[in-house]
Amino acid sequence: MKKLDLKKICKDSKAIAIGGHVRPDGDCVGSCLGVYHLLKNTYPEKEVQVYLEFVPESIKLLPGADTVKNAYDTDVYYDTFIALDNGSEERLGFSEPVWQKAKTKVEIDHHISNTYVGEHVLIDAKASAACEIVADLIDDEDLTLEIAQCLYLGIVHDTGVFKHNNTTEHTMCVAGRLLAKGVDTEQIINQSFYQKTYVQNQILGRSLLESFLTLDRRVIISVITNDVLTFYGASSQDIDGVIDQLNVTEGIEASVLIYEYEIGKFKISLRSHHIVDVSTIAKALGGGGHIHAAGFNAEGNWHDIINNILELMILQLEGQTE
Ligand SMILES: [Mn+2]
Known part of the structure; x- marks a missing residue:
């Protein structure tokens, strides 16, 4: 399977935008924030911005959730756009113009219906979540607790807490690798998935x-x-x-x-x-x-x-x- 090197792709970029589908869910927000932390940690001097329509209340516990913007800055040109968990360009919603203008377009997804083509497209329909694919793209020395929390949450949500039949042996191995970074699984599962308001x-x-x-x-x-x-x-x-x-x-x-x-x-x-x-x-x-x-x-x-x-x-x- 083709492997993308996110760090290498973004090496010469000045500004990187990250986005996902409209009505973002746990996997969408988790994968975007996971990639955000990877790039921020690697390139602190670069402009890195996540664009999503909103962050659901129950997912705001993720580190970096407060940096997400729901309208784009027209004065910033993003030379690279990384789209995650997103089946088609239209599904990007308000951030589609930013995607269209970007010189380098990266697409990472697990929807079987995905129609993207291009140099930096990675689609694995067997993956339980976009977060599972992203985890496989991150070397162990780069995998911080913050990134692990984001990716773990995404996998938890797209598998219905490892219940749906998209949960594979590999999914569990990835989850185990994230767990080893110190993720508080009970907090993430309960607060973001099971917790209900009164x-x-x-x-x-x-x-x-x-x-x-x-x-x-x-x-x-x-x-x-x-x-x-x-x-x-x-x-x-x-x-x-x-x-x-x-x-x-x-x-x-x-x-x-x-x-x-x-x-x-x-x-x-x-x-x-x-x-x-x-x-x-x-x-x-x-x-x-x-x-x-x-x-x-x-x-x-x-x-x-x-x-x-x-x-x-x-x-x-x-x-x-x-
Ligand atoms: Mn997904």
């Missing part, structure tokens, strides 16, 4: 309490109305994770979460385990997604939405094809 917990509790089982207890459904959101002062971000909790209920095949983000307007998340292909259901109702995780938007009355979903789900549970 409001998020209240919404989760309420959703579980009001959920119900149907179709022979094979489908679990919960509805969060706009009244409930308003009562708790919750926003759509506070709904994250509710569907996953519904979906780990023992014995169910599929789960449905309906939430009313505005009065009469709903977002619907669907999950399934084995039999039901929720992507076809979501597609039939105007949305899309993957076989076991999909969603769509709807307006009107949530009773009708449930009826529409169940009608399609029954067909699949009964083994009919549609």
